[in-house]
Amino acid sequence: MAKIIVVTSGKGGVGKTTTSAAIGTGLALRGHKTVIVDFDVGLRNLDLIMGCERRVVYDFVNVVNEEANLQQALIKDKRLENLYVLAASQTRDKDALTQDGVEKVLTELAKDFDFVICDSPAGIEKGASLAMYFADEAIVVTNPEVSSVRDSDRMLGLLSSKSRRAANNEEPIKEHLLLTRYNPERVSKGEMLGVEDVEEILAIRLLGVIPESTAVLKASNSGVPVILDDQSDAGQAYSDAVDRLLGKEMPHRFLDVKKKGWMERLFGGRE
Ligand SMILES: Nc1ncnc2c1ncn2[C@@H]1O[C@H](COP(=O)(O)OP(=O)(O)OP(=O)(O)O)[C@@H](O)[C@H]1O
Numbered sequence: 001m002a003k004i005i006v007v008t009s010g011k012g013g014v015g016k017t018t019t020s021a022a023i024g025t026g027l028a029l030r031g032h033k034t035v036i037v038d039f040d041v042g043l044r045n046l047d048l049i050m051g052c053e054r055r056v057v058y059d060f061v062n063v064v065n066e067e068a069n070l071q072q073a074l075i076k077d078k079r080l081e082n083l084y085v086l087a088a089s090q091t092r093d094k095d096a097l098t099q100d101g102v103e104k105v106l107t108e109l110a111k112d113f114d115f116v117i118c119d120s121p122a123g124i125e126k127g128a129s130l131a132m133y134f135a136d137e138a139i140v141v142t143n144p145e146v147s148s149v150r151d152s153d154r155m156l157g158l159l160s161s162k163s164r165r166a167a168n169n170e171e172p173i174k175e176h177l178l179l180t181r182y183n184p185e186r187v188s189k190g191e192m193l194g195v196e197d198v199e200e201i202l203a204i205r206l207l208g209v210i211p212e213s214t215a216v217l218k219a220s221n222s223g224v225p226v227i228l229d230d231q232s233d234a235g236q237a238y239s240d241a242v243d244r245l246l247g248k249e250m251p252h253r254f255l256d257v258k259k260k261g262w263m264e265r266l267f268g269g270r271e
């Protein structure tokens with residue numbers, strides 16, 4: 001039976017899709033059969049970041065509407081044996097996903113996979129509620145700024161009240177905080193919240209801190225999840241987060257301001 005993990009945030013543009021792609025790929029790299037499901041109906045970003053956009057024939061909504069079966073809609077990753085993507089539909093109809101439809105698809109996926117990663121759309125409306133409803137665990141993606149933390153806090157409230165686990169009085173969804181786009185220099189200048197500040201407000205366990213990194217944009221432009229760029233700071237930070245998700249103790253890295261080399265000190269580094 002798969003573990004269903006929702007990647008959610010409340011606020012938009014904080015790095016959910018980047019995270020879904022990285023964490024899903026990291027789990028597959030470690031031998032777990034993983035599918036990443038794009039719940040962002042109408043937008044369809046995940047397939048671009050995963051580099052499989054040209055191979056989308058059928059999508060999540062087609063499966064819900066029984067226009068295709070799962071085998072037809074699942075896209076197998078070309079790089080990794082254990083990795084699959086279920087793309088979102090480009091339909092404008094935001095109501096294309098229903099709770100019964102989503103439950104049917106997730107139940108079927110759960111039989112065959114070790115992990116189902118649900119990439120949630122932004123906001124707290126229907127798409128986001130459907131993405132989290134059936135989750136066993138949640139990765140709450142947050143940027144170190146007040147508006148993002150506030151929206152994550154709202155999302156934590158929803159996770160503990162409006163999920164299947166809550167409705168059935170079961171053990172609550174296990175929540176993880178992933179702080180992304182972290183810029184230690186701006187934190188030290190007081191322009192952004194620090195890790196401790198965010199941890200204190202949200203009070204959930206810290207899965208990882210992903211630094212602000214040019215490697216992320218480079219990776220998504222080339223359709224390669226950033227975790228596969230193992231030379232990059234963001235790739236390494238995601239890799240540590242996957243290990244923690246699987247229960248390993250890993251020290252947190254990339255939290256401090258990088259010491260400048262003598263060239264940068266002399267001539268001034270570019271921001
Ligand atoms: N660690 C990072 N460093 C630099 N840029 C990042 C980082 N994480 C994400 N980004 C950039 O932030 C933007 C939004 O990322 P992404 O699409 O993953 O967010 P999202 O939460 O899925 O957005 P939406 O709410 O629209 O679905 C992208 O341009 C991405 O490249």
Ligand SMILES: [Mg+2]
Pocket residue numbers: 016017018040045120121
């Ligand atoms: Mg997204």
